[in-house]
Amino acid sequence: MDTYSLLTQDLGEGRVKRQEGLARYTTFKIGGPAEFFYVAQSVEELTKAFLAAKKAGIKFWLLGGGTNTLISDSGLPGLVVKNETRGIKIVRQLGQVKNGKSAVRQALVEADTGALINQLVRFTCDQGFSGLEMHLGLPGTVGGALFMNSKWTHPTAYVGDVLYQAKILTPEGTIKLVNKDYFNFGYDQSILQKTRETVVAAIFLLNKADPEKLWVRAHESMEYRKQTQPMGIQTAGCTFRNIAPAQALRIGTPNQTTSAGYLIDATGLKGAIHGKAHFSDQHANFIINQGGATARDVKWLIDEAKARVQEKFKVTIEPEIVLLGKFN
Ligand SMILES: Cc1cc2nc3c(=O)[nH]c(=O)nc-3n(C[C@H](O)[C@H](O)[C@H](O)COP(=O)(O)OP(=O)(O)OC[C@H]3O[C@@H](n4cnc5c(N)ncnc54)[C@H](O)[C@@H]3O)c2cc1C
Structure with a gap:
């Protein structure tokens, strides 16, 4: 067959x-x-x-x-x-019974990994559970966010921070339940980048909070995003990971910024075009497909930025975006 x-x-x-x-x-x-x-x-x-x-x-x-x-x-x-597995549910509520009244303090919320982060954030804000509200506006799915430990930076919060457990497929297709520690989360890091395992569900431990306050916080993130990121464009977000604070100190960046966008800008690549791909004029770490760009166009800009930053600052910047397939 x-x-x-x-x-x-x-x-x-x-x-x-x-x-x-x-x-x-x-x-x-x-x-x-x-x-x-x-x-x-x-x-x-x-x-x-x-x-x-x-x-x-x-x-x-x-x-x-x-x-x-x-x-x-x-x-x-x-x-x-x-x-496109989109299920989200509260699996358990945790709290105490006081004077005959139950006071919910926390909840375990389980999401299929194909659920959109925005769908999950809206659900948890509506239900009054805190821990994910700052991620309103983060594109993509729960699975992609665990793979990269996606983050918000004002102030810094990672999706992995509030993970409790996850369900991962074994090579035999059975499900193993792992704790948060298994992921070895860091800045733009999780174990999935090495193992390439498939996560099918994520269980988050969230604290009870006032839905109104959560929506205010979510809205603030969204507004900040609109002011700082180019919108309505064909992009994969930040192209490169930021550098480590120690490297920023060594180079002597202004205000010790670790921003890869700053480094790219300093090499003169902000706004640079190759084929139909270009580094954004607004946010130097975003590459934009102007319409009809090829993966080769984008890869050229990635390689060029890496080489120029290496030459100017003696620092290696690594892509945050995931390259799939052959690029030679
Ligand atoms: C406009 C814009 C703004 C952005 N802003 C931010 C931001 O503020 N913060 C931030 O951190 N990122 C940001 N990003 C990047 C991106 O949105 C995140 O990395 C997001 O979490 C990726 O999710 P995804 O589902 O789209 O992943 P995909 O692009 O579909 O996949 C990325 C990788 O994850 C793997 N993967 C996906 N699902 C699973 C799973 N279930 N199990 C195992 N591996 C899996 C894939 O195989 C692939 O290797 C932005 C992107 C854009 C376009």
Whole structure:
């Protein structure tokens, strides 16, 4: 039986597409086709797809919102799964009974990893649970946010801060429950970047709070985002990770800024164009697809920025965006 028939047998007639262009599934709007493509709408479907790829002996790729991803122009061989598992629920409320009245103080909220961060933030604000409200406006899914430990910087808060446990697929397709420590979270870091495991659900431990205050906080983040980031454009957000504070001290950046955008700006690349891709004039760490940019155009700007920053400051900057596929 050929690979397509094998996948169809496991995933259902009409559910697997061939040579599906991936650009539309990313915010960069860049990328070649997936050899095979499937949308998972439940954790069961996500697990089935993972096992079907294994059985067919092909590579398994997982896409969340595609907001932090640059896919190669030649596309991706194997099965690309778009994670649209959107479930969110309160699994437990924690508190005490005082004078016959129960006072909820915390809750465990479980989200499928295909749930959008914005959907989760809105749910937790409405329910009056604090810990994620500052992430309103963060594009992408819960899974993508765990992969990169996505953050808000005013003041700094990471999505991983309030993670309690997560459900990860084992190579056999069973689910293992792991604690937050397993992820080894850091700035733009999680263990998933090494293991490439698939997380199917995340359980967050959140504190009871006044919904009105949470919405005020969420709104403030959104407003700050609108003032500082270019909006309504084709981008994957910040291209590079910021540098370590010790490196900023060594270089002597103004106010000890660790901003990769500052370094890129200082090399004269702010606003630089290659093909149809360019470094934003507003935020030097954002690369924008002006329409019709290729992954090669973007990769050229990435390589150029790395080389210039290395030459000028003797510092290596590393991409935050995830490059998928071949780039040679
Ligand atoms: C306009 C704009 C603003 C942004 N602002 C911010 C910001 O303020 N802070 C910030 O930190 N980031 C920001 N980003 C970057 C991006 O939104 C985040 O990194 C986001 O969390 C990525 O989620 P995603 O679902 O889109 O991931 P994707 O791009 O779909 O995937 C990224 C990586 O995560 C992996 N992955 C996805 N789901 C899972 C899963 N379930 N299990 C295991 N691995 C998985 C993928 O395989 C891939 O390797 C911004 C991006 C844009 C376009």
